[in-house]
Amino acid sequence: MKKITLNQKKTSTIGLEFDELIPDNVYTWEKADFEKYQVPIGNSKFPFTDYFDVEVEGSAEAPNEVIITINGDLRRVKYIGTKMTAGEIIANSSVDLHCGSEMAGGSITVNGDAESYAGREMTGGTLTIKGSTREFCGSSYIGDWRGMTGGQIIIDGSAGKQLGECLTGGEIHVKGNCDILAGIHMTKGLIQIDGDVTRWPGGQMQGGNILIKGKLSRLLEGFVDAEVVTNPEIAGKTFTGRYIKYTGDIARNGKGNLYLDADKNRNFLGNY
């Protein structure tokens, strides 16, 4: 097992781009390799060791034998773990945009908040955010219609707008609250939100499941055929309690399922 520890020496007002510093690329690197490495910042590159001290312990035969720990203030460090396929990254700070985007395997733990586009278009692996995240977590990137297709995102805090936009597979679990349009355009996969949801989850969804344990303020008109179900089993998991189950979004002939906690959303239950 190889342990790589990156201790921040100084911050930058322009974001450092860490997409090359993934286990897939650095599992053979020694300290000298990091000392030679130039990190992209804006449209230029600078010596990596101007910004981070590097400690390397042990050795690795493959990316899955690498743990990268990053210490410091990482709020201006982007693309942590982008496209990684194996290994582990631990970021002991809040992180900037695109953390875990397009990751295919391995795990990332963010001991803080994550900026927008965390886990966008990821296909596998696990991204755990101990704090909150902002917009487009687990979504597609601009223009595309395919968001996260596999893997798991766990958010201990809250999530911003358009969580799981165009979700095409995988699971997102938000333990806190969630802003508008969670699961918009989703076609597959599961979004579980334990807290409250602002409004309009599942807009234009065509498939997949959204389960909300908290209170929902407003539901779109395209969710119909409501029924109350008890202890539903969704994607191999059993969720205890009573839920109002909707089908939608009929605006797109959708066959997705939206589950609302029946006790916390009695205002919706009143009609059924």
Next chain:
Amino acid sequence: MVEYILKNGIVFDPTNNIKGEKKDVAFSNGKIVEDVSSDAKVIDVTDKLVMAAGVDPHSHIAGPKLVVGRLYRPEDSRKGIVPAKGVTRSETGFSVPSCPATGYRYSRMGYGTVVEAAMPPLEAKHTHEEIMTIPNIDVPALPLFGNNWFVLEYARDGKVDELAAFVAKWLKLVKGYGIKIVNPCGGEAWGWGMNVHGVDDPAPYWDVTAREVVRTLAKVNEKLGLPHSIHLHPNDLGHPGNDLTTLESMKMVSDIKKSSGVRNQNLHMTHIQYHSYSGTNWRDFKSGAEGVAKYINSNDHVTCDVGQITLDETTTMTADGPMEFDLHQLNGLKWANKDIELETASGIVPFIYSGRNSVHSVQWAIGLELFLGIKNPWQVMLTTDSPNAGPFIRYPRVISWLMSNKRRMEMIENREVHKAVEKKSSLATLDREYGFDEIATISRAGPAKAYGFTDRGHLGVGANADIAVYDLEPNNIDPSVEHEQIEKAFGNALYTIKNGQTLVKDGEVVAIKQSQNIWTNVQGLEAEEAAVMKEVMPVFNKYYTIKFENYKVHDHFVSNPIEVKVQAGKASK
């Protein structure tokens, strides 16, 4: 004056009946010459494959649809990113590449000329501006005439002379090379949310049919003696059962006498793969390639390009607006639509061609069936209707399929394509394999002849020194087995030489040359054109949203033009 000689290459030059001879190719001052002095710079290409630079007869590389494609498909632009290096600027895009990337990528494949196959006259100015930013290739553009209100009216009234004057005038105005027709009458119908089916279904409110439009424009084309024939995207693209429409589209101009000239055909059928579908719906859909190939084999008045499916995620873009709407309904992906006033429709939809899909796989097989079923390689040309059936950078892969039955059978047997290929096409029974001479014919000599080019597409004395050298030794390779090497080599030319200048060496772009636009200037009808403009102007002023003064493509919009002068009624030589 610097002289050059390519020494000891294995030359394939179908125009001059050279089939794999070991010989030198000399050039000086941008032209192929008989011989050079002993001071000539020697480029040693011993035993390497030498051909004229490629000529692409049908591709979509410049114009408003490309811009819209890039704008609304940022996910495509994020693919194919190559940083700036040496003389090149950065590249972006896969199916809709950036303008510099378009030039570099064609150049790396050994191409020198690419026809932009659909230029809406109203958007011609922008098309030419974009051509100006595409380096290293010459680009003629074909203006769209098949749904133009003036054309519909003249065709309905049988006014061939007036329409001839109109076309001559419009080619001058928009700096166009020839006559492009897309889904005749269907584009106009789309303005009313409708389409036409078959060649005898009239455009709503016009009382004119595709048959009348195509026949009249074919007569006009021959009357003017344009270097290229009419270039037809027939009705019913992509519809099961459209093979009957395609056959009728070819038959209906068979009696129109071709004006003498370089070309043999009076009709070029484009992306004919999309028009060779049998059946009545997508369930009983099957190949209609055999019937279409049979007609072409029996009739020399037709040439075609294939529009080979490459099994990629791509961007469809065409002036066939109603077809794009059908496609959007079929795949549910995002859709862009634009009505070009009195001239044409247009639409764009992303599409994912997959070998796991039965229909896509049969489409793939139909394209190959046509390549293999059409006996005369001068009548069939290599295209992917880029980017519609796949991006042009896949030409080397298509070449490898054509040269290797083994590879085709591998794809069928290994289920890289759907098993429906075996049931719904005859591809598995076709064991023909193209040789280098046939590849040279379908990718340079044939398209050049069909377009009436005498200065390119061959290596005869006096031709432009547009030359491609590939890292292949034709006498020491079995393309049937070494198909991967074929694909690699045709994608990375050892040398691409354009007008005597080396633009690519060892697969890398080493020099940049400004593109040239080739357009046709019809002369001798000035009085007729003036008379027609008297009829046209009141309608133009009433219905167009711009002033006529702003319509014309002024000279400074045109990239380093090559003007092909044609005396009306006398065919270009």
